[in-house]
Amino acid sequence: MINKTFTKDMRETWMYGILGFLVFLLVWQAACVFTNFGKIFPTPKVSLAAFLQAFVEPIGRHTLLGHISISLRRVLIGYTLSSITGIIIGLLMGYSKLAHAIIYPIFCIIRPIPGIAWIPLAILWIGIGEPTIHFIIFMGGFSQMVMNTMDGAQHVDTELVGVAKVLGAKENQIFRKIVLPSSIPYIFTGLQTSLSTSWMAVLAAEMITAREGAGWLIIAGMQTGRIENNVIGMIAIGLVGLILATLLRNAERRLCRWTVRSR
Amino acid sequence: MDSTKQVKKEKPIITMERISKTFQVEDGEVKVIDQIDLDIRENEFLVLFGAGQCGKTTLLKMLAGLETISGGSIKIDEKELKGFNPKVGMVYQTTALFPWLTVMGNVEFGPKARGIGKTERQKKAQYYIDLVGLTGFEKHFPSMLSGGMQQRVGIARAYCNDPEIILMDEPFGHLDAQTRYMMEEEVEKIWQEEKRTIIFVTNNIEEALYLADRIVILTECPARVLTEYKIDIPRPRSLVSEEFLSLREEISSLVDLREGGNDAE
Amino acid sequence: MKEKTKYIIISIVSLISFILLWDLVSKSGIISAKKLPAPSKLFETFIYKLGNKNPDGNTLPIHIWTSLKEALIGFFFGIVIGVPLGISMAWFKKFDKFFSPLFDLIKPIPPVGWVPIMITFFGIGIMSKVSVIFIASFIPAVINSYSGIKQTREVHKWVSQTFGASNRQVLFTIAIPSAGPMIFTGARVALNGSWVSLVAAELIASTKGLGYMIQTARLVGRIDVVFVGVLVIGVFGAAMMEGLSFLERKLVKGGRRS
Known part of the structure; x- marks a missing residue:
C-alpha cells in the first residue's frame, strides 16, 4: 500500500516536472516565433545546438570548458584564501573577547561592503590581472566567513565547556576539542553562502576586467550581439554553481555525521 | 586504591563548612544556599533530596569547581577546594555529551585530555563502556542513542576519568519511569563494583530511598539542611518492603509539611 | 558590567x-x-561630492537616490511575487511539482549572470537593473518561504485540525505566521542580494547610481571618490539591513529566528 502510493507520487512528480519544463520551452519557442523577442533571442533549439557546439568550438580564446575551468580556478584560489583567513579571524573573535573588542569595530567598516564594490578599488590598487580577480573573490566571501564562524564560536554550549573542564581539559584543549567542533556546522553554513557569493563575484569581476572566463563569455555575447553565447554562458554557470553547492553539501554530510540536521 | 579503603572508611572525604551562595540579579541578590554544613565519608552514597529547583545543582557545581563559593569553605581530602578538582567527576541532568564525538570519543575524553596514550585510554574506556552495558555501541554518535543509553555514556565518561567523587545531578530526571528504574539498578550495581563516593541529587523520594546510604533533605530556597536520614535497609532494596514504605511516608509528610501543600515541582 | x-x-x-x-x-x-587617501581627505571629498557633479556628472545624493530606488523597487517586486509563490509551492503539491524543476534550473544562476541579458532586452535604463534585482530577491524569497511553510510543525497542524479548522484556515492562521521568521530571513538574504547585484549591474552598464559613480571615478583616477562611494555603499547596505531587522521585530512576535 505504502509502496503503491509512493510510486504514484513519484510518477506525478516526474509528470508535472516534465510538464512544467515543456511549458517553459513552449513559451520560449512561441515568444521567439510570434514576437519581437525572436529578433534578439535564440530559440531553445538554436541555444541547445550552440551549447553543444561550444564544447568543441572555441569562443574567443577558449572552448566553453576552457572558460569554465579558468573561472573555477580563480574562484578556488580566492575562495580558499578567504575561507582560511575568515575562519581564523572568526574563531579568534568568537573565542577571545579581547580580540573581538580590537578587531570587530574595524571589521564592521568593511563588512557591509559587497565584494563586487571592491572592483574599482582593486583595479586601482593592483591593476588589471589575476590578483585583482582573486582579491575581489576574496572580499566577496570573507565577511560572511568571519560572521558565521564567529557566530559558531560564540554559541558554544557553556555546559559542554564545563564538562570538559571537569574532565580536566586545559584552555587550549577546550579550544581545539570543544569550540572548534561546535563551530563546524556554522563554518559550513559560512562556506556555503561564501561559495555562492564567490561564484557571483568571479562573474562580475570577469565581466568588468577579464578577457576570458565564464563572466567574459556572457558579457562578450552581449557586446557582440551573439546572445546565444550569453545563454550558453548562463546555462554553464548555473550548472557549475549547482555542482559546487552539491559537492560542498556532501562534504558537510561526511564531516558532520553527528549533526541531526538534514537537508 | 583498594588497600586504603578500609582504613579511611570513617574519615570524611569532603567537608563543607557554612557554605553559602548568593546570585546577583537585576534587583539585588538572591540567596540560594544558606549555611550548609556537611561531611561526606569516602565511598558513601549520599543523596541530596529536596523538592524545589533551588540550590542543589549549584551545590554540585561548587563541588566541581564550576561555580564560585560566596561564603564558607569546601575541603576535599583536607585540602581547600580551589578551581577544578581532578578528583571530581560529574554526570549531568541533560547528559551533556559531546555531540560530535562517538560513544568511545566521549568516554575517553578525560584520559585523553590528561595525555594518556591511545591504547591505554581506549582499553580503559572500553572497560567502562562494557560496565554500563553499551558494548557494541562504541562508534555510535549520541544523537543515535536513546535517552537512557545517552545517560549511560555520561556515567561511563565520568567514571573513566578516575574520580574519587562522582556528582550526579538528577541524571534520570528526563527518563521515563521504566528506564529510570533500570538505570537506578544499574547505578547501584556499578557503585558496588567500583566503589566511589557518590553525591546524587534528586527530587524523587523512591529514587533517593532506593540508592542512598544517607539522605540529606534540603529546604527550598534558600537551601538549608532540614534533616538527614541514615538508610540501613539491606541492598538490593525492595520498593514495597514495609521499612521502605514507612520511610517513604515519613519523608513525604516531612516535605509536604514544609511546602505547606503548595504545588512544589 | x-x-x-x-x-x-x-x-x-x-x-x-x-x-x-x-x-x-x-x-x-x-x-x-x-x-x-587619508581619512581627512575622504571626508573633504564626501562633503564636496554632496553638492558637486564632478567627475561623473551627478551629485552624491542623486547617485544614492537612484541606487536606493532601483534596489528597493526590484526588492519589493521580488518579495511580493516570491513569497506567495514559495508559500503556494509548499502548500499545494501540484504547484510544487510543476514549478520546482523550473525553479531549480534558474536558482543556481547568480543574479549578476542575468545582467547582460537584461541589458540586451531593456537597454541600460532602470528596467534592466530592476529586473536583475527582482531575480536576486525573488529566488531567496521563494526558497525561504517554501522551507518556512514546509517546516510548519505537524503538531500545530494537527492541533488546529482537531479543532475543526479548514485547510485554508490552517494555512493562514498556522502555517504562514509560524513561517514568519523564515520568511524574514529570506527577505534579509534577498535584500543583501539586491544591493550586491545592483552595484554589479551599475558597474557593468549604467549612467547613474553609486556603482556607476565608483566605476567612472576609477576611470578618471579619482581614488578618493571611489573610496567615498565604496563606503557609502557599505553604509547604505547596512542601514537597509537594520531597517529590515526593525521591521521584523515589529512584525514577528513570539518565535525568534535561531
Whole structure:
C-alpha cells in the first residue's frame, strides 16, 4: 500500500516536472516565433545546438570548458584564501573577547561592503590581472566567513565547556576539542553562502576586467550581439554553481555525521 | 586504591563548612544556599533530596569547581577546594555529551585530555563502556542513542576519568519511569563494583530511598539542611518492603509539611 | 558590567588607532595618497561630492537616490511575487511539482549572470537593473518561504485540525505566521542580494547610481571618490539591513529566528 502510493507520487512528480519544463520551452519557442523577442533571442533549439557546439568550438580564446575551468580556478584560489583567513579571524573573535573588542569595530567598516564594490578599488590598487580577480573573490566571501564562524564560536554550549573542564581539559584543549567542533556546522553554513557569493563575484569581476572566463563569455555575447553565447554562458554557470553547492553539501554530510540536521 | 579503603572508611572525604551562595540579579541578590554544613565519608552514597529547583545543582557545581563559593569553605581530602578538582567527576541532568564525538570519543575524553596514550585510554574506556552495558555501541554518535543509553555514556565518561567523587545531578530526571528504574539498578550495581563516593541529587523520594546510604533533605530556597536520614535497609532494596514504605511516608509528610501543600515541582 | 566597559574602551581605542594609523601611513607617504587617501581627505571629498557633479556628472545624493530606488523597487517586486509563490509551492503539491524543476534550473544562476541579458532586452535604463534585482530577491524569497511553510510543525497542524479548522484556515492562521521568521530571513538574504547585484549591474552598464559613480571615478583616477562611494555603499547596505531587522521585530512576535 505504502509502496503503491509512493510510486504514484513519484510518477506525478516526474509528470508535472516534465510538464512544467515543456511549458517553459513552449513559451520560449512561441515568444521567439510570434514576437519581437525572436529578433534578439535564440530559440531553445538554436541555444541547445550552440551549447553543444561550444564544447568543441572555441569562443574567443577558449572552448566553453576552457572558460569554465579558468573561472573555477580563480574562484578556488580566492575562495580558499578567504575561507582560511575568515575562519581564523572568526574563531579568534568568537573565542577571545579581547580580540573581538580590537578587531570587530574595524571589521564592521568593511563588512557591509559587497565584494563586487571592491572592483574599482582593486583595479586601482593592483591593476588589471589575476590578483585583482582573486582579491575581489576574496572580499566577496570573507565577511560572511568571519560572521558565521564567529557566530559558531560564540554559541558554544557553556555546559559542554564545563564538562570538559571537569574532565580536566586545559584552555587550549577546550579550544581545539570543544569550540572548534561546535563551530563546524556554522563554518559550513559560512562556506556555503561564501561559495555562492564567490561564484557571483568571479562573474562580475570577469565581466568588468577579464578577457576570458565564464563572466567574459556572457558579457562578450552581449557586446557582440551573439546572445546565444550569453545563454550558453548562463546555462554553464548555473550548472557549475549547482555542482559546487552539491559537492560542498556532501562534504558537510561526511564531516558532520553527528549533526541531526538534514537537508 | 583498594588497600586504603578500609582504613579511611570513617574519615570524611569532603567537608563543607557554612557554605553559602548568593546570585546577583537585576534587583539585588538572591540567596540560594544558606549555611550548609556537611561531611561526606569516602565511598558513601549520599543523596541530596529536596523538592524545589533551588540550590542543589549549584551545590554540585561548587563541588566541581564550576561555580564560585560566596561564603564558607569546601575541603576535599583536607585540602581547600580551589578551581577544578581532578578528583571530581560529574554526570549531568541533560547528559551533556559531546555531540560530535562517538560513544568511545566521549568516554575517553578525560584520559585523553590528561595525555594518556591511545591504547591505554581506549582499553580503559572500553572497560567502562562494557560496565554500563553499551558494548557494541562504541562508534555510535549520541544523537543515535536513546535517552537512557545517552545517560549511560555520561556515567561511563565520568567514571573513566578516575574520580574519587562522582556528582550526579538528577541524571534520570528526563527518563521515563521504566528506564529510570533500570538505570537506578544499574547505578547501584556499578557503585558496588567500583566503589566511589557518590553525591546524587534528586527530587524523587523512591529514587533517593532506593540508592542512598544517607539522605540529606534540603529546604527550598534558600537551601538549608532540614534533616538527614541514615538508610540501613539491606541492598538490593525492595520498593514495597514495609521499612521502605514507612520511610517513604515519613519523608513525604516531612516535605509536604514544609511546602505547606503548595504545588512544589 | 565593569568588564564590559573595559572592552568598549578597548574597541574605541582600537578604532581610533586604526584611523590614526591609516592617516599616518597616507600622509607620510609610506603608501602614496594616490593609492590610499587619508581619512581627512575622504571626508573633504564626501562633503564636496554632496553638492558637486564632478567627475561623473551627478551629485552624491542623486547617485544614492537612484541606487536606493532601483534596489528597493526590484526588492519589493521580488518579495511580493516570491513569497506567495514559495508559500503556494509548499502548500499545494501540484504547484510544487510543476514549478520546482523550473525553479531549480534558474536558482543556481547568480543574479549578476542575468545582467547582460537584461541589458540586451531593456537597454541600460532602470528596467534592466530592476529586473536583475527582482531575480536576486525573488529566488531567496521563494526558497525561504517554501522551507518556512514546509517546516510548519505537524503538531500545530494537527492541533488546529482537531479543532475543526479548514485547510485554508490552517494555512493562514498556522502555517504562514509560524513561517514568519523564515520568511524574514529570506527577505534579509534577498535584500543583501539586491544591493550586491545592483552595484554589479551599475558597474557593468549604467549612467547613474553609486556603482556607476565608483566605476567612472576609477576611470578618471579619482581614488578618493571611489573610496567615498565604496563606503557609502557599505553604509547604505547596512542601514537597509537594520531597517529590515526593525521591521521584523515589529512584525514577528513570539518565535525568534535561531
